[in-house]
Amino acid sequence: MRVLGIETSCDETAASVVALEAGQPPRILSSTVFSQIEEHAAFGGVVPEIAARAHVEALDGIVEAALEDSGVALEDIDAIAATAGPGLVGGLIVGLMTAKAIAAAAGKPLIAINHLEGHALTARLTDGLEFPYLLLLVSGGHTQIVLVKGVGDYQRWATTIDDALGEAFDKTAKMLALPYPGGPNVEKAAQSGDATRFIFPRPMKGSAQPDFSFSGLKTSVRQAATAVAPLSDQDVADICASFQAAVADTLSDRVKRVLARFRAEFPDTAVPALVVAGGVAANKQIRAMLEKLCAKNGFAFIAPPMALCTDNAAMIAWAGIERLRADLVEPDAFDFVPRSRWPLDSVSAPVVGSGRRGAKA
Numbered sequence: 563m564r565v566l567g568i569e570t571s572c573d574e575t576a577a578s579v580v581a582l583e584a585g586q587p588p589r590i591l592s593s594t595v596f597s598q599i600e601e602h603a604a605f606g607g608v609v610p611e612i613a614a615r616a617h618v619e620a621l622d623g624i625v626e627a628a629l630e631d632s633g634v635a636l637e638d639i640d641a642i643a644a645t646a647g648p649g650l651v652g653g654l655i656v657g658l659m660t661a662k663a664i665a666a667a668a669g670k671p672l673i674a675i676n677h678l679e680g681h682a683l684t685a686r687l688t689d690g691l692e693f694p695y696l697l698l699l700v701s702g703g704h705t706q707i708v709l710v711k712g713v714g715d716y717q718r719w720a721t722t723i724d725d726a727l728g729e730a731f732d733k734t735a736k737m738l739a740l741p742y743p744g745g746p747n748v749e750k751a752a753q754s755g756d757a758t759r760f761i762f763p764r765p766m767k768g769s770a771q772p773d774f775s776f777s778g779l780k781t782s783v784r785q786a787a788t789a790v791a792p793l794s795d796q797d798v799a800d801i802c803a804s805f806q807a808a809v810a811d812t813l814s815d816r817v818k819r820v821l822a823r824f825r826a827e828f829p830d831t832a833v834p835a836l837v838v839a840g841g842v843a844a845n846k847q848i849r850a851m852l853e854k855l856c857a858k859n860g861f862a863f864i865a866p867p868m869a870l871c872t873d874n875a876a877m878i879a880w881a882g883i884e885r886l887r888a889d890l891v892e893p894d895a896f897d898f899v900p901r902s903r904w905p906l907d908s909v910s911a912p913v914v915g916s917g918r919r920g921a922k923a
C-alpha cells in the first residue's frame with residue numbers, strides 16, 4: 563500500500579509518500595516540508611491570506627519533489643490523502659482541491675483526513691504502538707489530551723478553554739519583544755532566568771474539571787512585564803523562566819489526572835503509553851517533566867522525532883493507510899468540503915469558553 567499525503571492546514575506546505583508492505587513496519591519513502599515561518603515572521607504570527615497564497619505557490623513543486631524522492635510513480639500510488647480540516651480554510655482549500663485534482667486525473671481514491679487524526683496515529687507509524695493509548699497534543703493551535711482507542715475512535719479527555727499552549731508561548735514572546743515563533747525563544751531566554759522571581763498562577767491546577775486554561779497566565783505575564791518595564795535581558799529571562807515553570811507545573815497536574823483515569827478505565831493494558839505531539843513537545847523542560855511523570859506512573863513516554871511531532875504530510879499519508887486498511891474511507895470524498903473546525907471526537911460536548919482562538923482553532 564502506497565499513499566501520497568498532502569498537508570496545508572496552517573503554515574507548512576507538505577507532501578509525503580508512505581508505504582506499508584505485509585509483515586513489515588511502515589516506511590516513509592519521502593517527506594517534504596516547506597515552512598512559511600519567514601513569510602509570517604514580520605507579522606508576529608500566521609497571516610491566513612499570506613499562508614493560502616504561499617500554499618498555492620509551493621504545493622505543486624512540493625508534491626512533485628515528494629513523488630520524486632520516494633521513487634514511486636504516480637500510477638503506482640494507491641490513494642491520495644489530504645488534510646481536510648481543521649485549520650485555516652484558505653490553505654485547506656488549496657490542499658484538498660489539489661488532492662482532488664490529482665486523484666481525479668490519476669483515477670485514484672481520495673481520502674479526506676482530519677489533521678488531528680494525523681497527529682493521533684503518528685505513534686503507530688513510528689513506534690508501532692497498539693491501541694488504546696493517550697495523546698497529548700500541544701501545538702500553536704491545539705491543546706488536547708485524547709484517548710486513542712482505534713482508527714476513527716477517539717475521545718477528547720481534556721482541552722483548553724481559551725488559548726492553545728503554543729499560542730501562550732507565542733504571546734509571551736511578543737510581550738517581551740522576543741522574535742517569532744515565540745516558543746523556542748522563550749525556552750532559550752528561560753535558560754538563564756530565575757524561575758522563582760515571579761510567582762505566576764497555575765491555571766486549573768487541582769481542578770476537578772480536566773481541562774487547560776492559559777489566558778490568565780498570559781495576563782499575569784503582561785502585568786509583570788509592565789510592572790518592571792523597561793525590561794533588561796535578565797528581567798526577560800526571569801519572566802520566561804517563571805512562565806515556563808508555571809506551564810510545566812499546571813501541565814503536570816492536568817496530565818497526572820488523565821494518567822490515573824486511563825489506569826482506572828483500562829486496567830488490563832500491559833504498558834500504558836502517553837504520546838506527545840505538536841511544536842511545544844520540543845520544549846526540553848516540558849519533555850523532561852512528562853518523561854518523569856510517565857516513569858513515576860508506569861507509563862511509556864513516546865515522543866516521535868520532532869519532524870513528525872510538528873506538522874508534516876507523512877502523518878496524513880499514514881492516516882490514509884490506516885483508514886484504507888480499516889476500510890474506513892468515505893465513498894464520497896470528492897464532495898468533501900474543507901472544515902475549519904472539525905473536532906476529532908464528535909461525542910464530547912464543546913467546553914464552555916473554548917473559542918475560535920489560534921491559527922488552527
Ligand code: KG4
Pocket residue numbers: 572700701702703704727728729731732743744745746749839840841842843844845846871872873922
Ligand atoms: O506543531 P506546530 O509546529 O504547529 C502548529 O501549531 O500546528 O507548533 C508550533 C507551536 C508554536 O506556538 C511554537 O511557539 C511552539 O509550537 N513551540 C514551542 C517550542 N518550539 C515550538 N513552544 C515551547 N517551547 C519550544 N521549544
Ligand code: ZN
Pocket residue numbers: 677681701840872873
Ligand atoms: Zn498540527
